[in-house]
Amino acid sequence: MNDIQSSLENAYETLQAISDSAKLDSEILLCHVLEKNRAFLRAWPDKQLNPRQKEKFLALVKRRQTGVPIAYIVGSKEFWSREFNVNQHVLIPRPETELLIELALDLIPDNQFKSILDLGTGSGAIGITLAMERPTTKVIATDISIQALEVAKTNAKKHNAFNITFRPSHWLKQLANEKHHLIVSNPPYIDPADPHLQQGDLRFEPNSALIANKQGLEDIFEIVETAKNFLYDGGYLLIEHGYNQKQQVQSIYEKFKYTNIASHYDLAGQPRITLGQWHP
Numbered sequence: 001m002n003d004i005q006s007s008l009e010n011a012y013e014t015l016q017a018i019s020d021s022a023k024l025d026s027e028i029l030l031c032h033v034l035e036k037n038r039a040f041l042r043a044w045p046d047k048q049l050n051p052r053q054k055e056k057f058l059a060l061v062k063r064r065q066t067g068v069p070i071a072y073i074v075g076s077k078e079f080w081s082r083e084f085n086v087n088q089h090v091l092i093p094r095p096e097t098e099l100l101i102e103l104a105l106d107l108i109p110d111n112q113f114k115s116i117l118d119l120g121t122g123s124g125a126i127g128i129t130l131a132m133e134r135p136t137t138k139v140i141a142t143d144i145s146i147q148a149l150e151v152a153k154t155n156a157k158k159h160n161a162f163n164i165t166f167r168p169s170h171w172l173k174q175l176a177n178e179k180h181h182l183i184v185s186n187p188p189y190i191d192p193a194d195p196h197l198q199q200g201d202l203r204f205e206p207n208s209a210l211i212a213n214k215q216g217l218e219d220i221f222e223i224v225e226t227a228k229n230f231l232y233d234g235g236y237l238l239i240e241h242g243y244n245q246k247q248q249v250q251s252i253y254e255k256f257k258y259t260n261i262a263s264h265y266d267l268a269g270q271p272r273i274t275l276g277q278w279h280p
Contacts, residue, residue, distance in 0.1 A: 183237045
């Protein structure tokens with residue numbers, strides 16, 4: 001049968017073996033094919049798929065069966081209630097990164113003329129979200145990947161974010177010596193030997209956005225060391241890191257004389273963001 005309900009049931013059975021969210025995956029893929037929302041699926045379970053829709057849906061389910069992340073298949077991922085284009089050149093935005101947004105917004109009150117620097121912007125989810133939520137700020141977003149910057153620029157245009165600019169740079173190395181009130185980053189922080197790299201979505205995401213040497217801390221060390229030269233007096237540095245890296249990251253902040261160092265926990269109760277304030 002080619003109706004919505006039967007198609008979803010067949011897809012669910014196919015995907016159960018490889019996905020913990022097979023039902024949701026099936027619904028997202030069918031919504032993408034039909035260009036409808038999930039409420040439509042529930043309202044019209046007996047609606048027939050035409051041959052083109054059926055063929056496309058089966059092809060997407062087959063891709064998902066090989067492990068390709070849903071976000072890469074449909075080409076987008078929601079973050080902070082906005083849809084961001086994604087592809088294999090950028091990390092898929094994750095819910096835990098929204099904590100970084102919450103903390104950043106608390107540090108930059110609305111209607112203030114401030115400067116924010118987003119290091120390793122990827123899809124632009126962090127920088128664009130901050131630009132949209134704080135339209136009087138100036139946001140600069142960097143990435144070493146030209147392909148990633150193209151994705152980010154597309155997302156900025158998609159969301160009409162006019163107060164953000166993009167620059168190619170390996171962290172801060174290619175930037176002029178300008179000052180910012182806030183620097184944020186979700187850098188690579190996974191140890192190259194971590195077995196999670198061979199599991200789930202991580203198998204398909206760019207290693208350059210995931211892996212860092214020295215137990216996952218090499219890029220964090222470089223950012224903390226150099227960011228102080230780009231912060232105004234009293235400015236803040238916020239970094240996302242692994243759930244088991246809190247103490248090491250705090251120690252790096254301490255080594256470079258940041259103050260008011262604090263780690264914040266995500267919704268799963270894991271330490272996820274560490275911040276520090278810079279006073280020359």
